[in-house]
Amino acid sequence: MHGNGTPGSDAARGPRATRRTVLAAALGAAALTVLPDRPASAAATLANGGFESGTTGWSTYGSTAASFAEAGGRTGGGRLSHWSASAYKVETYQYLTGLTDGTYTLTAWARSSGGQKSAYLALKSGSAEQRTHLPPTPNGKWIRLVTSVRVTGGACTVRLYSDANAGNWANFDDITLTPGSTGLPVKGADISSLAKSEDLGGVYRTGSGAETDALAVLKAAGMNYARLRVWVDPADGYCDKAHVLAVAKRVKARAMKLLVDFHYSDTWTDPGAQTIPSAWAGHTYDRLKTDVYDHTYDVLNALKAQGTTADMVQIGNELNGGMLWPTGSTSDWSRLAGLLTAGAAAAKAVSSNTLVALHLANGGDNALYRTWFDDAVSRKVPFDVIGLSFYGYWHGALSDLQANMDDLAARYAKPLFVAETAYPFRLGSDDDWEDVIDKPEELVGGYPATEAGQAAWFRDIQSVVEAVPSRRGLGVFWWDATWTAVEGNGWDPTDPTTGNAWENQALFDYDGVPTEAVNGFAHR
Numbered sequence: 278m279h280g281n282g283t284p285g286s287d288a289a290r291g292p293r294a295t296r297r298t299v300l301a302a303a304l305g306a307a308a309l310t311v312l313p314d315r316p317a318s319a320a321a322t323l324a325n326g327g328f329e330s331g332t333t334g335w336s337t338y339g340s341t342a343a344s345f346a347e348a349g350g351r352t353g354g355g356r357l358s359h360w361s362a363s364a365y366k367v368e369t370y371q372y373l374t375g376l377t378d379g380t381y382t383l384t385a386w387a388r389s390s391g392g393q394k395s396a397y398l399a400l401k402s403g404s405a406e407q408r409t410h411l412p413p414t415p416n417g418k419w420i421r422l423v424t425s426v427r428v429t430g431g432a433c434t435v436r437l438y439s440d441a442n443a444g445n446w447a448n449f450d451d452i453t454l455t456p457g458s459t460g461l462p463v464k465g466a467d468i469s470s471l472a473k474s475e476d477l478g479g480v481y482r483t484g485s486g487a488e489t490d491a492l493a494v495l496k497a498a499g500m501n502y503a504r505l506r507v508w509v510d511p512a513d514g515y516c517d518k519a520h521v522l523a524v525a526k527r528v529k530a531r532a533m534k535l536l537v538d539f540h541y542s543d544t545w546t547d548p549g550a551q552t553i554p555s556a557w558a559g560h561t562y563d564r565l566k567t568d569v570y571d572h573t574y575d576v577l578n579a580l581k582a583q584g585t586t587a588d589m590v591q592i593g594n595e596l597n598g599g600m601l602w603p604t605g606s607t608s609d610w611s612r613l614a615g616l617l618t619a620g621a622a623a624a625k626a627v628s629s630n631t632l633v634a635l636h637l638a639n640g641g642d643n644a645l646y647r648t649w650f651d652d653a654v655s656r657k658v659p660f661d662v663i664g665l666s667f668y669g670y671w672h673g674a675l676s677d678l679q680a681n682m683d684d685l686a687a688r689y690a691k692p693l694f695v696a697e698t699a700y701p702f703r704l705g706s707d708d709d710w711e712d713v714i715d716k717p718e719e720l721v722g723g724y725p726a727t728e729a730g731q732a733a734w735f736r737d738i739q740s741v742v743e744a745v746p747s748r749r750g751l752g753v754f755w756w757d758a759t760w761t762a763v764e765g766n767g768w769d770p771t772d773p774t775t776g777n778a779w780e781n782q783a784l785f786d787y788d789g790v791p792t793e794a795v796n797g798f799a800h801r
Contacts, residue, residue, distance in 0.1 A: 321375040323435065326452035328355035332369070340365035343439070351386045351419045351450040359396075359439040360446040369437045373454070376433065380458040382425040383435055384744075386451045388414040391723030393441040398449070400426040402433040407459075407801060411447055412737035413723025418676035419450070423744045425459040425801075461743050463694055463752025464798045465502030465536065466495060466784065470760040472524055473515040479761040480789040491759050494791050495784070496531045499798030503528040504536040504696070504754050506594065507576055509554035510543050513770040518576050525585040534588040536634075536754070537580070538696075539573060539620065541593060541600055544770055548597040548638050551605070562604050562612055566619040569601075573623035577631070586628050591696065592620035595638040595666055597645060607649070614656035621659045636664030636696045641673030643681040650689055662751070663689065664696035669721040669734065670714055679741050686749040693749055695742055697756040699782040700734040701726045702794065707762035707787045710776020726781075728793040735797035743800075755794075758784040 324334030331346040335357075343361040350356040359367055383400040391413025399408040409424040426433065437449050471491055481491035492503075505524055508516045521537065528535050540546040543554045553560075557568045573592070580587055599606040599613045607613060621633045635653065639645055650663070663685055667678050682693050704726045706712045714720070724730040735755065742750035760766070760779050767775030780787070784795050 319372045319374045319432070321373065323371060323373060323452065323454045327353045327450060328357050329353050331355070332357065335369050335371055337367065337369050339367040341367065343367040343441075344369045349448075353450075355450075357437065357449040358446060359437075359441065359448075361441070361443065363443045364441065366440045367438075369449075371435045372432065373435065374432045376428050376431045378427075378429055378431060379456060380425055380427045381433065382423055382455050382457045382459055384421065384423050384451075384453045384455070385437070385449055386419045386421050387411050387447065387449050388417060388419050389447045390445050391415065393439055393445045393447070395438065395440040396445075396447050397438055398422060398424060399436040399438065400424050400433055400454075401436060402426050402428040403430060405429075409740050409743075410733075410736060412675050412740065414674070414676065415722040416674050416676065418674060419448075420676050420679055420741065421744045422740055423459045425457070459743055459748070460801045461739060461750065461752040463502050463754070464500055464800060465504055465752060465754035466500055466758035467504040467506070467538075467697065467754055467756045468492070468495075468524070468528075468759045469504070469506040469516055469538075470757045470766065472520050473513070474759060474761045474763055474766050477763045477765045479759075479763040479766065481759070481785055482789045482791075484791055486788075486790060488789075490527075491785065492527055492531055492533075495758065495795065495798065496533060498791070498795040499800070500533065501798075502534045502536060502588075502752070502754070504538055506538040506540055508540055508543055508770075509572060510556055511770045512543065513773070515770065518579065521576065522579055522583060522585070525580055525587075526583065529585045535580070535585060536589040536591065537577065537587045538591040538594055538636075539576075541569060541572070541620075546593070546600065547595040551596075551598065551600045551602045553601050553604070557601075562615070565601055565604055566615055569616050570619040570623045573620045574627060577624055577627040581627055587624075587631050589632040589634055589662065590624045591634045591636045591664060592617050592624070592660075594636060596635065597637050597639065597649070607652070610652045610656060614653065614658050617653070617658045617660075625659075632661040633659060634662040634664045634694075634696070635660045636666070638666040638697075639672050640665035640667030640695065641677030641681055643677075643684055646681055646685055647688070650685070654689065661691065663691050663693045665693065666697040666756075667695050667738065668698060669700070669724070669738075670719050675737060675741050678738070679744065682742070682745050682750065686745050686747065691749070692751050693742070693745060694751040695738060695753040698734075698738055698753060699756050699779070700724060700731045700794075701781045702728045702731040702786065702792045703781050705781070706776075707780045708764075708776040710762075710767065710778055712781050713778045714782065728786075731782075731792060732794040732797060735794045736800065739797065739800045755784060761785065761789070762787070
């Protein structure tokens with residue numbers, strides 16, 4: 278089964294402050310649709326989490342006929358389903374007592390048509406409650422979700438909730454409650470475009486429309502980590518060492534952490550381009566190793582000297598095929614390993630506490646990651662963290678990202694983070710340049726190109742990272758959150774006439790006002 282519902286729409290675009298007030302009121306109203314104060318039954322431990330005994334041990338509130346057990350579980354024979362041919366609002370719950378006070382994690386496998394007004398799992402104790410919303414899974418694949426709350430008074434309620442339109446469905450299975458907490462330490466954004474945008478007249482505003490510093494808006498929303506790319510000798514002078522140093526001061530002044538993303542080029546590097554900087558052209562392999570070390574050390578040591586030591590560093594960007602082509606191509610892994618090791622060694626020489634990350638694109642491609650990191654590990658390339666780019670319109674379903682991250686966490690025992698993701702808040706460009714994502718057929722099912730759709734994508738990808746076992750999911754960086762279509766702020770640093778193909782995926786709208794997705798930085 279799958280649905281075609283849309284979680285939100287911006288058809289009526291009133292004043293931004295009014296929309297924020299309406300959203301807050303809606304969330305407050307949703308919080309009131311909860312269980313009776315005294316559930317009908319209570320148990321000391323979670324019962325029948327796999328629904329192998331129908332709904333034994335569970336109670337239902339609301340449209341009771343819309344909650345039922347049926348065949349087709351993720352494991353075993355049963356699952357819980359929420360569905361009705363007419364609109365419905367239903368909650369399936371267990372009230373647990375006799376628990377030792379402390380923090381507990383609720384884990385559930387779920388899948389969903391999408392399109393509900395609200396669909397989530399929740400853990401509630403007293404007045405404290407944490408929810409995790411169900412991502413739409415039109416491919417029918419299960420996704421593991423987690424949420425946690427501090428239990429007081431020895432009691433909590435496990436809640437599985439749907440407020441749905443006719444025909445919307447949700448499935449739940451393999452529910453467990455265990456001691457422990459959830460959460461994401463990294464709530465980040467790439468802001469590499471900020472300095473150039475500001476210099477060319479780009480303006481950022483508060484939700485009420487007042488001009489302000491973009492970093493003030495992002496920090497107030499909960500962002501705690503900034504990512505800055507660095508090029509060797511870019512044609513337009515931006516994303517060079519001097520600009521990285523200047524923006525790093527602003528980042529650290531707001532008590533945020535800093536990730537420095539080395540491209541080892543004068544321009545963009547990604548799976549399709551890893552061009553050697555002009556100043557390094559013609560250098561031998563041994564000389565390139567020295568170039569990588571010296572450049573990495575120089576930038577990071579200058580950051581340290583001004584009191585803005587990098588907290589994390591990427592040695593290369595989207596390294597699917599290697600770096601510094603052709604010398605550092607994956608066709609010669611021994612040389613690639615030498616270049617990566619040189620960069621990592623330089624980072625640790627500046628600060629042993631700086632985390633070294635290796636970053637690939639195509640975050641749903643487990644075969645790519647296994648092959649690549651097996652080669653890196655076998656050649657003893659040092660790294661602390663694995664970074665993944667994941668764009669849902671290119672890299673598969675969220676279930677693919679989860680399966681890959683689960684496997685990587687177990688296989689390499691390293692923390693992981695999504696180094697890049699984004700999603701459009703609208704279709705239709707703010708300049709004459711065609712946007713990368715500009716057609717309805719390019720969108721991810723269940724996520725409309727609206728502010729609500731963009732916000733849901735940010736929320737749901739964070740939920741997937743949060744569910745990585747052993748808390749090895751660090752968090753997510755939104756890519757390039759501050760890129761505006763102000764004239765001259767285009768793709769090509771060698772050509773100021775090029776336009777911006779990404780402004781509809783930034784976290785500020787075409788008036789410079791933050792989109793609803795900035796609220797995603799408040800993810801627990």
